[in-house]
Amino acid sequence: MAAPTLVLFRRDLRIADNPALVAAMRHGPAIALYVLDDSADGRPLGGAARWWLHQALQRLTADLARLGVPLILRKGGQNAAVASVAAAAKVSGVFWNRRYTPWGMAADTELKSWAKAAGFAAHSFAGNYLVEPWTLTTMQGQPFRVFTPFYKALMAAGDPGLPLSPPEPQRPPDSPIASDTLSDWRLLPTAPDWAGGLRAAWPGSGKERLAAFLEEAAGGYGQGRDRPDVLGTSMLSPDLAFGELSPRQVWHAAHYRAGVAPAAADGIEAFLRQLVWRDFCSGLLYHFPAIADRPFQPNFENFPWRDDSEALAVWQKGQTGYPWIDAGMRQLWETGWMHNRVRMGVASFLTKHLLLPWQAGEAWFWDTLVDADPAQNIANWQWVAGCGADAAPYFRIFNPITQGDKFDPDRAYLRRWLSSARDYTPGSAGIPPIVDHREARERALAAYAAMRGG
Ligand SMILES: Cc1cc2nc3c(=O)[nH]c(=O)nc-3n(C[C@H](O)[C@H](O)[C@H](O)COP(=O)(O)OP(=O)(O)OC[C@H]3O[C@@H](n4cnc5c(N)ncnc54)[C@H](O)[C@@H]3O)c2cc1C
Incomplete structure (x- = not known):
């Protein structure tokens, strides 16, 4: 039997449209490796994402088993685990799909040098985004800092390649390699088991969600995307964040649907535009790695942020007294997901009202979102806070009262997540408002003026 190959799985936990897996299985019988590496995203995964990861690894193990590919689980640093498995299985080469975060790239660059020195072939592939972050540049050859020109350039570059089919099954490699047991990683909460809401919120697979969205909601996405009271968006963010679906699969399935249901084409175009935001965010973190914890706009280094752990806890628990904010924070806590419109509202409230x-x-968000993604989370938080690339100006402050009235006109979202509230008036759920909207707004504008030296 030919020497086995080793395929690394990270945030690409799928067998379809997986270029590294396809290439590895062409070279010989493949072994798959997933390493639970706390440094992979610069910090350990949060609780909700760990819950999602457990399910995703279970699904991946079963899918790979059907292909005759064993999935080895290891904990610790990625590259030490690769070295250990590569030596034990006497692999001929290591294969992976590229990632673009500063932490991921540092580890993978090191892996490539190690492989070269150790005499292994190392092959990396593009598979996790519509384009690689260095492919599109401005006319001046610079990275894009503004979304719309980036979007136009991506559309002008043409459709991304068609997704790859899963490889044909193989005969599994001869000798088994030691693996951790998934349940020993304790990714699921036990004492207490707070994941009941997550289980209820996420029945079915991403593929089912994609099919249902394209058939039922995509045509109305242009309006539906702003309405947290209806199922108007795809809810595919965790599947994309963990790579159970690839953006190319989503892209082509959506285009196919637009072909057979032309009335849905406009909605689908608006949906794919959002998918391009995912690439845009990844590109920002790739080109400007300092934004991981520093503002994209340097003048915000001097912003007079407050240090108030009590107010932070009130916001986290959904007890600000503003029903729009509190409903959103409860949806997040219970389901690991929050509608984008409400994410913008709660982020604005934290950075501006508080x-x-x-x-x-x-x-x-990192700790509580099932779709927590380093680039999307960082870029969106900075965008709302006003200090990011292409950000809404800081002085545009969302009104948490009128936003609720506008985007949840029948109060169905409110009834679902904060049934004690009558309407979107502050205090209507019996919780006194943490700040007065008008005063908080004035305070935020004054802080902004102070930063600008005005
Ligand atoms: C403060 C804040 C933090 C966020 N943190 C994350 C995060 O950690 N992970 C994450 O996946 N999304 C994040 N988002 C973006 C967005 O809210 C979610 O992607 C979206 O709500 C997921 O729901 P959906 O799959 O139904 O989206 P849809 O509307 O169906 O969009 C399809 C896909 O496009 C991508 N997308 C949509 N909107 C955005 C956006 N604004 N920026 C980047 N990609 C986008 C997502 O991958 C999404 O699944 C954040 C937004 C805000 C305002």
Whole structure:
């Protein structure tokens, strides 16, 4: 039997449209490796993402088993685990799909040098985004800092390649390699088991969600995307964040649907535009790695953020007294997901009404979102806080009362997540408002003026 190959799985936990897996299986019988590496995203995964990861690894193990590919689980640093498995299985080469975060790239660059020195072939592939972050540049050869020109350039570059089919099954490699047991990683909460809401919120697979969205909601996405009271968006963010679906699969399935249902084409175009935001965010973190914890706009280094752990806890628990904010924070806590319109509202409230640093909100989202993604979380938090690339100006402050009235006109979202509230008036759920909207707005504008030296 030919020497086995080793395929690394990271945030690409799928067998379809997986270029590294396809190439590895062409070279010989493949072994798959997933390493639970706390440094992979610069910090350990949060609780909700760990819950999602457990399910995703279970699904991947079963899918790979059907292909005759064993999935080895290891914990610790990625490259030490690769070295150990590569030596034990006497592999001929290591294969992976590229990632673009500063932490991921540092580890993978090191892996490539190690492989070269150790005499292994190392092959990396593009598979996790519509384009690689260095492919599109401005006329001046610079990275894009503004979304719309980036979007236009991506559309002008043409459709991304067609997704790859899963490889044909193989005869499994001869000798088994030691693997951790998934349940020993304790990714699922036990004492207490707080994941009941997550289980209820996420029945079915991403493929089913994609099919249902394209058939039922995509045509109305242009309006539906702003309405948290209806199922108007795809809810595919965790599948994309963990790579159970690739953006190319989503892209081509959506185009196919637009072909057979032309009435849905406009909605589908608007949906794919959002998918391009995912690439845009990844590109920002790739080109400007300092934004992981520093503002994209340097003048915000001097912003007079407050340090107030009590106010932060009130926001986290959904007890600000503003029903729009509290409903959103409860949806997040219960389901690991929050509608984008409400994410913008709660992020604006934290950074503007409460004047708390975006990093504190980003960290809470990191811990509580099933779709927590380093680039999307960081870029969106900075965007809302006003300090990001292409950001809404800081002085545009969302009104948490009128936003609720506008985007949840029948109060169905409110009834679902904060049934004690009558309407979107502050205090209507019996919780006194943490700040007065008008005063908070004035305070935020004054802080902004102070930063600008005005
Ligand atoms: C403060 C804040 C933090 C966020 N953190 C994350 C995060 O950690 N992970 C994450 O996946 N999304 C994040 N988003 C973006 C967005 O809210 C979610 O992607 C979206 O709500 C997911 O729901 P959906 O799959 O139904 O989206 P759809 O509307 O169906 O969009 C399809 C896909 O496009 C991508 N997308 C949509 N909107 C955005 C956006 N604004 N920026 C980047 N990609 C986008 C997502 O991958 C999404 O699944 C954040 C937004 C805000 C305002």
